[in-house]
Amino acid sequence: MATAPAAVDAAPKGGGKKKLIIILAAVLLLVLVGGGAAVMLLKKKPVDEEADDGTEAVEAPAKPKAHAKSDHPPTFVPLDPFTVNLADKDVDRFAQVGVTLQVEDPKVADQIKAYMPAIRSNVLMVLSHKTAAELLTREGKEKLAREIMRESARPMGIEVDDEEDEAAAAASDAPKKKKKKKKAAVENPITQVLFSNFIVQ
Template sequence: MAESSGGPKKLLWVMIILVLLSSAGAAAAIYMVLNDRDGDNSESTSEQVAESRPPVFLTIEPFTVNLADDRHGTRLLYTGITLRVADEDTRELLEEHMPQVRSRLLTVLSGQEASELTSSEGKQRLAATINERLSEPFDENQPPPELREVLFTEFIVQ
């Protein structure tokens, strides 16, 4: 009988030790999860800050050009163009070479036919052509400008 009176005390101590060990394990797991989550947030926040730079735009004064003749005779295009560029250096480069930029745009625009420009696919092709043409270097010793997108802010075919 003496053995049975010591049994519940030992069982109580074993239970207390198991509760303490499981609490310590749970606390360690929570600490690791919260610490890992904070590390991920700081990395993703720094990536978002690096990626969320404001866009750089260059607005070009509107153009009015004669389009290539089609079955309806001579047609006109009035368009306003804004360029989204990689950075301020590219914007400044394009501003410095604005006469060349406008000349290239006039050459591209005047070679278009009105029937092609009335569809959204035609406008997208025109934007791609403008992007290609303006991405060419202006001088021999100069890197090509980094254009991100050609945006039409005004577009009237008449």
């Protein structure tokens, strides 16, 4: 009869180890899930704080804007290729550049087509003042895209200031003239300038 109670005592000890392993696994799983949720909330929190401050991050105009709520795809307005003499003084150089303007609203695309001669003239003026050295670097192409974006909107009555010009004016130590009233920020309907070909010779 002594052997029967020993068998009964052994069963609870084995079950206790299984329960302990299951409890530890559940606690470990909860810690991992909680840690993952905390990481996701912390990553999301700085974006929410920026929105709460009332300040928005300003993106470079050459970069595409993310419009998640847009019901339609962007509209592309290709311009005929430009062939211009560059401003190099040592040697005759020229550039052939294909430009496509990206807009969000098809109505703006129609408006661009109506102002096409003036837009082409402005873009030609920008291109003709560039040197080959300026156009061969990535930074030069990005600056050119910003200038084309600004000059393409100008015939439609939209004046957009170049961010680099504003930053240079603010940083200059030149004597300050009378402060002009700051204009309200104007949003450019042209969201991006894309190059379809870019040849400098």
